[in-house]
Amino acid sequence: MQKFFGNSLKQLVPSKIRSSIKKTSLRVANFGTRHRCLLCNSNVKSFLPFGFSFPVLTEKQVVGGSYRQGVLCPVCTSLDRERLLHLYLIHKTDLFNRPYKLLHVAPEPRLKEVLQSSPNLDYLTADFYVDTVMVKMDITDIQYPDNSFDAIICNHVLEHIIDDGKAMSELYRTLKPEGWAILQVPISHVLESTYEDSSIVTKQGRELAFGQDDHVRIYADDYVDRLTQVGFKVKVFKWVDEIEVFGGENNLFGLNKKEAIYCVSK
Numbered sequence: 001m002q003k004f005f006g007n008s009l010k011q012l013v014p015s016k017i018r019s020s021i022k023k024t025s026l027r028v029a030n031f032g033t034r035h036r037c038l039l040c041n042s043n044v045k046s047f048l049p050f051g052f053s054f055p056v057l058t059e060k061q062v063v064g065g066s067y068r069q070g071v072l073c074p075v076c077t078s079l080d081r082e083r084l085l086h087l088y089l090i091h092k093t094d095l096f097n098r099p100y101k102l103l104h105v106a107p108e109p110r111l112k113e114v115l116q117s118s119p120n121l122d123y124l125t126a127d128f129y130v131d132t133v134m135v136k137m138d139i140t141d142i143q144y145p146d147n148s149f150d151a152i153i154c155n156h157v158l159e160h161i162i163d164d165g166k167a168m169s170e171l172y173r174t175l176k177p178e179g180w181a182i183l184q185v186p187i188s189h190v191l192e193s194t195y196e197d198s199s200i201v202t203k204q205g206r207e208l209a210f211g212q213d214d215h216v217r218i219y220a221d222d223y224v225d226r227l228t229q230v231g232f233k234v235k236v237f238k239w240v241d242e243i244e245v246f247g248g249e250n251n252l253f254g255l256n257k258k259e260a261i262y263c264v265s266k
């Protein structure tokens with residue numbers, strides 16, 4: 001009976017309205033004044049734990065990888081890194097204030113909704129594996145001419161790509177001379193140098209070695225050198241240095257205090 005009712009409701013109520021009803025009930029259930037998610041405009045009592053629990057992630061203190069508290073928005077499921085990026089775009093760039101041709105690779109879902117609805121953006125989403133984007137793209141062989149984009153966002157992608165140098169070169173090539181890109185990766189600040197081993201090819205082997213079954217390395221601080229080698233200038237922005245703008249000591253927006261933004265330019 002319940003299933004019948006559920007199906008009837010689905011048929012009668014358009015999906016946009018159903019999703020709005022669901023969001024409203026999640027907002028009520030999770031309401032609180034301690035935290036705020038700007039991606040879904042919700043005030044929540046807490047963000048939920050999230051992340052993988054493979055020992056290597058804890059052992060190497062991989063920022064943005066390991067299981068941790070206060071990560072996931074209970075209303076829209078945005079992650080800490082997605083909320084940080086959104087705040088960075090608002091406060092540290094003019095992305096929302098002038099025309100931009102923006103490439104967003106492997107788009108974060110909530111941020112994609114925000115960017116899609118920004119009328120000043122000529123917005124292109126791309127991915128190699130999923131089809132909920134505008135174009136299929138192999139970032140080691142980008143199908144666009146040199147100097148195509150004013151900005152590129154490509155986060156948590158390079159750690160999946162064996163020839164990451166080729167991918168970085170392609171991102172460099174397609175970025176306009178005055179452009180910028182944000183290239184976030186899971187990163188360890190305790191590893192002496194980036195750890196990769198091309199002989200590890202099984203899912204289980206990669207989980208144990210790199211902390212996820214489709215990762216091919218764990219980056220260390222020499223990530224910056226790899227970016228520099230293809231020509232990028234790299235700026236590492238630590239939001240905790242501007243803590244008042246990014247949510248204050250009580251971490252209003254549920255950000256990861258160890259996470260920095262890697263913003264590159266030509």
Ligand SMILES: [Zn+2]
Nearest residue numbers: 037040073076
């Ligand atoms: Zn949210």
